[in-house]
Amino acid sequence: MKRTIEIDWPILPGSISTARSRCGKPRCACKLRPPRLHGTYYRWTGFIEGKRTTKTISKKDAQECLRRIRNYRRLQRDMERLLRTALANAPWEPPSRPRRTKSKRS
Numbered sequence: 001m002k003r004t005i006e007i008d009w010p011i012l013p014g015s016i017s018t019a020r021s022r023c024g025k026p027r028c029a030c031k032l033r034p035p036r037l038h039g040t041y042y043r044w045t046g047f048i049e050g051k052r053t054t055k056t057i058s059k060k061d062a063q064e065c066l067r068r069i070r071n072y073r074r075l076q077r078d079m080e081r082l083l084r085t086a087l088a089n090a091p092w093e094p095p096s097r098p099r100r101t102k103s104k105r106s
Contacts, residue, residue, distance in 0.1 A: 005082060012069050
């Protein structure tokens with residue numbers, strides 16, 4: 001039996017977040033009450049070479065990253081489904097229940 005997974009390419013692990021922030025200028029509008037914050041800034045967060053990394057990206061790049069992240073998560077779901085099927089059809093016997101024996105008390 002041959003099983004295949006269709007991959008929508010390209011893929012990208014990680015997530016996209018947005019942020020608004022204050023700057024360091026003392027008289028900037030972002031210091032007012034209520035503040036008028038700078039941004040919206042888009043950020044990709046993921047792991048590169050085993051280290052958690054965050055990169056600030058453009059809105060256009062964030063949209064493309066979201067598409068790639070969806071492709072990656074779909075691939076993960078398909079792999080999990082395939083692995084569940086493989087384990088359910090593994091060549092070993094299902095675990096049997098251990099028999100209970102009556103303990104002898106003196």
